Ligand code: ADP
């Protein structure tokens with residue numbers, strides 16, 4: 001019953017609530033803490049971070065998204081920013097630090113506007129206009145790139161691996177990445193390139209040096225042949241991909257067979273033998289010299305296969321079967337009885353090799369393979385893991401560069417060009433939104449500024465020089481982190497796919513807008529040991545669960 005004067009309690013006891021400017025400032029502080037955590041890793045001279053998780057595992061990395069995935073933040077706004085990094089990584093494989101640093105800067109600068117009593121909705125609508133315009137400008141200043149532009153693609157791969165500890169072998173890894181992506185290229189119905197790097201299988205095995213990392217035109221499977229009597233190496237292999245067991249089916253229900261005499265037993269065994277022999281005969285008759293089976297292979301069948309000089313692997317992964325079909329041109333057969341010569345694929349060589357302590361099977365020298373493997377080698381696990389992250393960035397950036405067919409220059413050159421064009425654009429919009437667009441334009445400069453800072457350069461002088469060069473029309477002028485001079489990034493071969501830049505801008509903007517629109521944070525009472533509510537006493541820069549950082 002509603003009593004006339006009784007206050008109405010809507011929220012549960014213990015719920016905390018923060019409203020208005022307080023909530024916005026608090027969210028911005030938390031976002032800045034995240035941005036600050038990765039800022040110092042940006043660019044070729046960025047530092048690495050050592051992350052130690054709760055069970056003591058160590059990761060040394062320069063990779064923005066890896067750092068953000070590992071640290072455990074509790075603040076809801078900080079979590080939103082980390083989502084930006086993850087989305088950027090999924091879509092482009094690179095530019096994660098850029099996106100987060102940009103989002104942090106957009107938010108930091110909007111605090112001034114809020115303090116000047118510009119309403120958040122004006123800021124967000126200005127940011128949205130600016131972001132759309134920025135992508136339009138990027139397209140205008142971009143250059144075309146095709147799969148034939150080998151050099152440009154190599155430079156894109158190499159730029160993507162900047163700052164990773166892969167330094168010395170960058171060239172080697174760039175070449176592998178470009179070769180791999182070009183191999184798996186396909187075209188869709190509209191004649192556009194599709195570069196799905198899921199068709200590049202990346203394996204790693206400790207041992208050897210990074211330089212031994214190799215591309216296999218085909219597939220590497222972490223399995224050995226089932227029988228030592230089988231050939232270890234097969235040339236001009238004809239490959240059967242079988243998705244059914246080469247065994248006699250066990251009955252589903254318990255059954256017993258009554259055998260009365262030794263003769264009957266013999267007949268029964270012979271019958272079984274005959275069935276297995278006929279299965280192997282089916283395979284041998286097609287001319288197959290290699291069988292990759294997704295299910296089991298009976299011991300006796302293994303023996304017959306070995307006798308027929310057929311190389312066989314059992315219990316291959318489904319994903320490997322699909323890649324093998326793409327690489328060798330074989331068709332996966334679900335019923336062994338239906339296997340014909342037409343289903344077979346081919347490879348120049350199938351071979352079992354000892355890599356480190358393991359025997360692996362190489363299905364290699366495939367003609368025009370639409371799936372390939374890269375086998376990463378290296379002395380320690382930490383090195384191998386960082387090579388894997390670098391390679392992932394290189395593969396993705398080369399792939400998106402080919403898919404979009406456009407590239408931009410890095411080193412902060414595109415950011416400065418955007419800043420200038422956006423300032424011009426702001427005056428055409430006018431009103432209060434003009435202020436927001438100008439702030440957005442200035443925020444773009446955080447990229448060259450941070451690159452300069454991380455290289456130990458005087459960032460104010462660098463920014464002044466950059467603005468001057470761009471005013472003169474040198475749209476490729478960027479930060480040369482080695483000489484400290486402003487240099488033409490095209491001449492320095494610092495190239496990036498357009499998607500890395502455009503996605504970083506649009507996802508940073510989306511995150512900033514989302515965070516700015518929140519003016520009321522209502523948090524349920526935290527469970528013991530659970531996350532803190534809004535403003536849970538978290539100071540800027542203070543995040544839980546990241547000992548040993550910075
Ligand atoms: P992200 O996670 O955003 O990719 P990185 O640490 O890889 O962060 O740094 C990317 C930035 O470094 C980009 O702005 C890129 O243009 C710049 N960059 C890369 N190579 C060079 C170089 N040789 N000289 C100057 N800037 C570079």
Ligand code: MG
Pocket residue numbers: 094095096159160161162393
């Ligand atoms: Mg990068």
